[in-house]
Amino acid sequence: MTPHPDPKAGAAVKAADRAHVFHSWSAQGLIDPLAVAGAEGSYFWDYDGNRYLDFTSGLVYTNIGYQHPKVVAAIQEQAGKLTTFAPAFAVEARSEAARLIAERTPGDLDKIFFTNGGAEAVENAIRMARLHTGRPKVLSTYRSYHGGTATAVNLTGDPRRWASDNGTSGVVHFWGPFLYRSPFYSETEQQECERALQHLEDTIAFEGPATIAAIILETIPGTAGIMTPPPGYLAGVREICDRYGIVFVLDEVMAGFGRTGAWFAADHFGVVPDLLTFAKGVNSGYVPLGGVAISGAVAATFENRPYPGGLTYSGHPLACAAAVATINVMAEEKVVEHAAHIGETVLGPGLRELAERHPSVGEVRGTGVFWALDLVKDRETREPLVPYNASGAANAPMAAFAAACKKNGLWPFVNMNRTHAVPPCNVTEAEAKEGLAALDVALSLADEHTV
Numbered sequence: 486m487t488p489h490p491d492p493k494a495g496a497a498v499k500a501a502d503r504a505h506v507f508h509s510w511s512a513q514g515l516i517d518p519l520a521v522a523g524a525e526g527s528y529f530w531d532y533d534g535n536r537y538l539d540f541t542s543g544l545v546y547t548n549i550g551y552q553h554p555k556v557v558a559a560i561q562e563q564a565g566k567l568t569t570f571a572p573a574f575a576v577e578a579r580s581e582a583a584r585l586i587a588e589r590t591p592g593d594l595d596k597i598f599f600t601n602g603g604a605e606a607v608e609n610a611i612r613m614a615r616l617h618t619g620r621p622k623v624l625s626t627y628r629s630y631h632g633g634t635a636t637a638v639n640l641t642g643d644p645r646r647w648a649s650d651n652g653t654s655g656v657v658h659f660w661g662p663f664l665y666r667s668p669f670y671s672e673t674e675q676q677e678c679e680r681a682l683q684h685l686e687d688t689i690a691f692e693g694p695a696t697i698a699a700i701i702l703e704t705i706p707g708t709a710g711i712m713t714p715p716p717g718y719l720a721g722v723r724e725i726c727d728r729y730g731i732v733f734v735l736d737e738v739m740a741g742f743g744r745t746g747a748w749f750a751a752d753h754f755g756v757v758p759d760l761l762t763f764a765k766g767v768n769s770g771y772v773p774l775g776g777v778a779i780s781g782a783v784a785a786t787f788e789n790r791p792y793p794g795g796l797t798y799s800g801h802p803l804a805c806a807a808a809v810a811t812i813n814v815m816a817e818e819k820v821v822e823h824a825a826h827i828g829e830t831v832l833g834p835g836l837r838e839l840a841e842r843h844p845s846v847g848e849v850r851g852t853g854v855f856w857a858l859d860l861v862k863d864r865e866t867r868e869p870l871v872p873y874n875a876s877g878a879a880n881a882p883m884a885a886f887a888a889a890c891k892k893n894g895l896w897p898f899v900n901m902n903r904t905h906a907v908p909p910c911n912v913t914e915a916e917a918k919e920g921l922a923a924l925d926v927a928l929s930l931a932d933e934h935t936v
Contacts, residue, residue, distance in 0.1 A: 487532035488522060495520040495532025509633070510645065524551035525763075527909050527916050529896070539893065540920050541898040541909050542854075545707060545739050546765035549814055550909040556771055559810030563803055572599070572799035580803035585812045586767065586778065589748040592757030594778035598792075599800035603738030603764035604632025606775040607701070609794050610760045611636050613777065614699035614732035617786045622692060623684075624700045626661035628709035631701065631736055640701060643709060644874045659688045661702065663712045665848045665859060666867065674715035682721040689729060699732040699760075700725075704750035707739035710903055711850050711857035719756040726759075732783065733758045738775065742766030743815055746825030746853030753852070759783055766910075768811045774804035794863040815910075824910040828853040831914050833905055835921040845870060845931035856906040858924075860886070863936045868935060869902035882934040886927050895923035 498520040508516060522532045527550050530536040542548065549556065549863055563578055570576050583597040598613075600606045611623055625631065627642035638646050639654040660668040662681035669680035689697060700722060706712050728735040735758040740750035744766055751761070760783060766777030798804075815821060828851065836856055839847035847861035860870040860883070871880050883899055890897040890904075898905040908920060 488534050490534035491522065491532050495522065498532070508724065508812055512834035525735050526550040526552070527912050531609050535894075536907070537894055538916060538920050538923070539894040540890075540906055541896055542907050542909050543770055544765070545744070545898070545905075545907045547768035548743050548766035548910045549769045549811055550911055551819060553769065553811075553814060555814050556769065556807055556810040559806050560771060560803055563806035567802050569798075570802055572797070576802055576805075578802045578805040578809060579800035582800070582808040582812075585809060586763070586776070589812070590761060590778040591749060591751050591858075593781045594757070595781070596779040596784045598777045598779060600764070600775040600777070600796055601773045601798055601801075602775040603736075603762060603803075604634040604637040604775075605796065606738065606764055606777050607631045607637040607640065607734075607736060607854075608634050610734050610777045611699060611701070612762060612794055613735060613779065613783055613792070615788075617732060617783050618698045618730065620696055620698035620810050621655040622657055622697045623655060624657050624659055624688065624692075624697060626702065626706070627658050628661060628663060628706055628712065629703055629736075630706075630708040631703075632738075633763045657688065657692055657697075659685055661706070661712075662715050662718050663710070664715065665712075665850070674834055675717075678715040678721065681715075681718060682725070685722065685725060687733075689725070692751070694729040694731070697729065697731050699734050701734040701736055703736045703738075703740065703752070705740045705745060705852070705855065707855075708900055709844065710859070710900075711855055711905060713850060713852060714754070719751075719754045723758075732760060734760045734762065736762050738762055738764045738824070741794070742811075743821040743824050744853055744855045744907075745819065746828050748821055766811075768804060768807035771807040771811070772801065772804035774801070774808055818911065820910045824853040827912060827914065827917055828856070831917045832856055832921075835918065836924075837904060839921065839925055839928060843928040843932050844935045845928055851906070854906075854908055854910050856910060858904050858906070858928075860902050860904065860931055862934060870931060871902050873901065875901070882931060886931045889927035889930050890923055893923040893926050895920055895927075897924075897927070 520532050527654055544747050586597050587595045613661040625640040629642040631637045631640040638649045639656045662677045664677045671677035739748050741763045759780045768774050836849045840849050845860050846858050847867055848859040850857045862868045871883050889897045
């Protein structure tokens with residue numbers, strides 16, 4: 486689709502937004518949201534006719550791109566048949582979505598509890614774990630994001646937690662493995678794995694194993710930096726959980742449904758959690774949907790005991806119809822395999838080639854269509870290009886980098902000192918290379934701030 490400029494309409498959209506919309510994670514008077522006129526595939530455009538290649542996939546959820554005709558048609562068909570119905574009933578779209586998801590989850594995660602998004606999925610997974618074990622505490626890593634609701638934001642490790650951390654939620658944070666910025670002074674992946682597991686063991690020992698209901702990890706942490714765990718780490722956490730009777734929860738809200746080149750990131754590691762949370766890519770974000778995939782053992786806890794939780798729109802028919810269509814499209818069009826191919830042949834090699842030429846790139850990390858560039862001032866010391874949680878003038882180098890990307894038609898994912906390359910899973914080779922070219926130009930600005 487070719488964008489048709491209409492600045493007057495754009496001005497009206499912007500004026501209404503600024504008058505009435507309260508935006509998340511923002512100082513309302515300091516933001517200037519772009520008025521979006523339309524989107525298709527890997528692109529979106531504004532009312533001035535500027536088109537952008539979306540290297541953010543929305544908020545890393547448009548796994549099949551914008552406006553896929555088969556999913557749009559499925560939503561329209563469901564709206565004509567049964568727009569909504571209460572969650573206590575068996576509804577075709579809901580049943581089929583649950584079946585298709587359960588077919589793809591690892592191990593025996595065959596029961597699906599539907600939510601409206603990822604944060605609610607985490608909230609309910611933790612509630613299930615606490616009720617299943619009768620224990621209060623939950624462990625999560627510092628470099629993590631699990632959602633913005635009450636429990637989920639306390640589980641979160643990044644600064645978005647700080648304003649809402651009430652200190653009474655039964656959450657204990659620990660350090661997960663991250664060799665590039667190792668908290669354990671490791672020099673190899675094996676050392677990082679062993680030391681991170683020992684640190685977790687020590688944390689459990691001092692907190693009291695009998696007090697811990699769950700350990701929740703993003704299988705591959707997303708917003709915090711796309712840090713693939715070292716070989717053996719997740720298997721080691723699984724063993725620790727089994728030994729102490731702790732529920733192992735994997736958060737696949739961002740990493741799931743093809744993003745890493747597998748249906749779920751857990752598939753790369755051969756590990757089966759007790760609970761798995763999902764959202765985002767399950768239906769490419771077309772209608773809000775999330776959920777918890779539940780193991781047989783946890784599900785059995787609520788066989789004759791009511792589960793004390795529910796949502797008015799749990800398994801909403803429009804959202805579930807979108808999920809059914811999305812999963813079928815991904816299977817028919819081999820989207821998961823394509824994501825793996827793009828990562829192996831285009832994004833991975835292309836990003837590493839950029840790193841060779843740009844001193845601001847400290848490390849390239851990722852798999853599939855899930856990549857991060859760690860930007861630094863000094864490759865030797867690994868000092869980040871901007872300070873942790875920088876804002877204002879301190880964040881100027883990253884702001885300049887982002888502006889350069891947009892000037893060259895690329896909408897970047899920028900977080901702290903990183904830029905993430907997270908296009909749709911069905912991004913074409915030509916589109917991926919277009920994005921790499923825009924990153925190349927923008928990184929030249931970041932290079933100016935290196936030593």
